[in-house]
Amino acid sequence: MANKRIDEPTGTETVGHEWDGIEELDTPMPRWWLWTLYATIVWGVIYVILYPAWPLINKATEGVLGWSSRGELAEEMSVVDQARTTVREELARIPIERLPENSELFGQAVAGGRSAFQVHCSQCHGSGAAGSQTLGYPNLNDDDWLWGGDLKAIEYTLVNGIRAPGVNDTRMSVMPPFEGAFDADQLTAVTNHVLSLSGKAPSTASGAQLYQDNCSVCHGPAGEGNRELGAPRLNDAIWLYGSSPEQLRAQILNPKMGRMPHWSGRLDPVTIKMLSAYVWSLGGGEEFVEVAEDPAVEVDEEP
Template identity: 70%
Template sequence: MGNKRIDEPTGTEFVGHEWDGIEELDTPMPRWWLWTFYATVVWALIYVILYPAWPLIEKGTEGVLGWTSRGQLAEEMSAADMARQSFREELAVTPLERLPDNADLLQQAVAGGRAAFQIHCVQCHGSGAAGNQELGYPNLNDDDWLWGGDIRAIEYTIVHGIRQPDSSETRTGQMPAFAGAIEGERLDALVDHVLSLSDLAEPNAAGAVIYAENCALCHGATGEGSREFGAPRLNDAIWLRGNSREAVARQILNPRLGMMPAWGERLEPATISMLAAYVHSLGGGEDFVEVAADPAIEVDEQP
């Protein structure tokens, strides 16, 4: 006791450490800090008893509450699966044409279709569904549809695909190759007439005659196209393969015909319905087809 040294200004005992003339005081911890520390110790003990805490050789301590993060995740996943199942069941019994009558169901279908599109469709149509003109993948945001743009027509195309030999109901349209039949001046005249249908060139009388003899049957007298044959419109500003003279001439001489997988055997019906709803919602989709007054009556799949 007699060896204790007290700092007179503070009344605090020195601990006896000195460094370069600087000495350390044995200042006691603040009471609030000590009580906080004791509380954390108590809380740690309670936590160890209630929750998993100590790792052992094969597994950890379980805690008296029996709670685990794995168990919580399993419960949340189960709840999410039940919600999705309920949505899919409701979607399965709702005709696509009736989706606008249920705003929540339509919103969920579009959201689900967007996710499915990112998995199955972006490889060709792009993440924004803008397609690829060079490769002939159509833009799904515009108003041009080779086979129809109402939701039923879109669904049919998704199910059966385009030019798929393994699907008996696939959409199939053909265009003959005119290489060797239409060449030189006749080809130039026909290209002039085709471009003139969308005001991209001056009218060509000779080309109009060639068009009427060889093209009007499928593409229409004024280039309005035909969804029965999948023949594109030629009198608007939307071009699947490009609107340059070279692109039009190449398509006349050696047409490049697109293909699309048939997803009917690959995807669940609910997923196909969601994809149809999403594609229809992109902006170019046409009005929902009216259905019979009795909702139980089946609507023909063929647009």
């Protein structure tokens, strides 16, 4: 303190110490800086009083306002859950074939279905729903449908599954094995005819006749398929188990028939409806066409 002096060039008092001829000026802090510091101190005291601040053994001080980040999160989640409940209630009420008429609700259904698809369906059909020809999982992005591609048909398939054990209304189709039914030349002829339906090979009269006698009753005379029977279309470029002659011959002799679990009872009806909307929206979905019953046609009902 005894070494303090006034610096002549600046007129400012020094702090009183010197090193190698260098002295430090005791320049006062700017007023605005000091008032900012005082304000932050006051704000800190008020914050400690109002909000959680000091950590304790099992919790923190609660503050007089009773606010907590967990409480705020719970309130936000409650709002989201309420909105989600409202959407699910609307989805439960609307018939699935009418869903595209409400674009906002349909968009919410697709978003929910996309999440459910990643959890329950992507393991087989892939995250992008492209399927796997190697494993026999169908591509859901195209417009080839064994059982129909409108919203009601997709929902029915999800509810009842395909060849699902113990489900009376499951989708069911059976292709008989033709092992031993054809000799080598006949097998080649019918294989080439099937490939000819999509322009992949030339056909012969014998192959066409074998096809008509053994295959057309399910797959159609021109290979157009039959959705009522679950018989695939053969005259396009989409093949579930491969389109090479070797793969086709293997399918004729010992056919592979896939299986999909039923989701009724595993997923609630609204989630199944959202899944149906998502699959339908992937690009291959078809319009629902309601077929009116002909009152003149009598249907014999089983007892």
